[in-house]
Amino acid sequence: MAALIPNVLAMKGEFIQAIYATLYMTFFSAIVSAVLGLLFGVLLVITQPGGILEDKLTYSVLDKVVNLLRSIPFIILLAVISPVTKFLVGTTVGMTASLVPLIFGIFPFYARQVQNALLDVDRGVVEAAEAMGSSPLEIIFRIYLREGLADILRVSIVTIISLIGLTTMAGAIGSGGLGDVAINIGYARFENDITFMSMIVILILVFAVQLIGDWIVRRVERY
Template sequence: MLKQIFPNVAHIWPQFVQSIWETIYMTVWSSVIAGVLGLGIGIVLVITQEGGIAEDAYVYSLTDKVVNLLRSIPFIILLAVMFPITNFIVHTTVGTTAALVPLVVGIFPFYARQVQNALLEIDPQVIEAARSMGSGNLEIIFRIYLREGLPDLIRASIVTVISLIGLTTMAGAIGSGGLGDVAISIGYARYQNDVTIAAMLVILIMVFIVQFAGDWLAKKTVHL
């Protein structure tokens, strides 16, 4: 059946399967790295802003500006701009590992903003109550912010991972490998539309799985 509907996909089947794994590889690793970075910077934004538990106008404004700057660079340009830096960090500019560098830089500012917004949802009076109980800043971050904000953080993470899957395909334009690469270099360049459509379908399935798993998790953490 595969041969009838997707003849060209069947023809490159091993490469197609390989590209699925490459997309998963890029998504998972850049999620993990950008997740840690974005979470950290989101927390810095929340605690250093005016009225935050570690208010610091200088740190806040610097962080805020860096995040804004990085967010305003279009990803396709970021890919090109990052070439020398990528080369310096991973000693290559092609392949999935090389793609991780621009992917992380492209997504962590976005995630940091999402984290910031999620944590700002927490009632400042709850933070004040924690301070009245003698909680220190680290305690407030780990036991209040990250815990009370968990449902919103999970939702923010779903949105981010889904955006990231989109970015991995764009990285295909510079030869990162993965489904985007297959769709562009084979489906688009050789007019093999069935390859493009197959790549799209696999990506849709990935997005659905992330969305479904995330919603389920978020629901589990809300106690009404």
């Protein structure tokens, strides 16, 4: 191993810290983005024309916010949103600071995916629930979220994998993590084993998310 990855072994402590930073950024930004994305996705579905709580103004505002944030390249978003990051966490550098742009970068994508997943729910079931006098909250939780759960989980897998990719981009500008190690150490110093091992660890994380996610989806679909 010393011959294959000498530079990785020489900075083993820093490399382990980079893995931790990537997991930290992915986990906490995924949690917050899941809440915001699910909220926005549900609101887009129920306030759209023909929705159970149709509201053209609310739908128009939410739709434009999601489209706007999705349209900004993440590397530019990192710079544009830095004043907000500074205001919220007191700094623009480090793991915690990276959470702000990561959340703003991924939750609009997830919201749109959730919206599409919920739109696949049988409209007839929704109309039947309305005819039976179910409240909007009952329809949201008992129909939309229950019937669309498997599809929501599938898009969640895709979102988390995309989020892992964004953490590497955030790392390249000083937030830490495997992206930081791969670019600012491995690439900049021509220590290719560091870049290669960073890529391997990222691929392992992606495959792990995919396998665990697929297993959960299969379990949900059985019930």
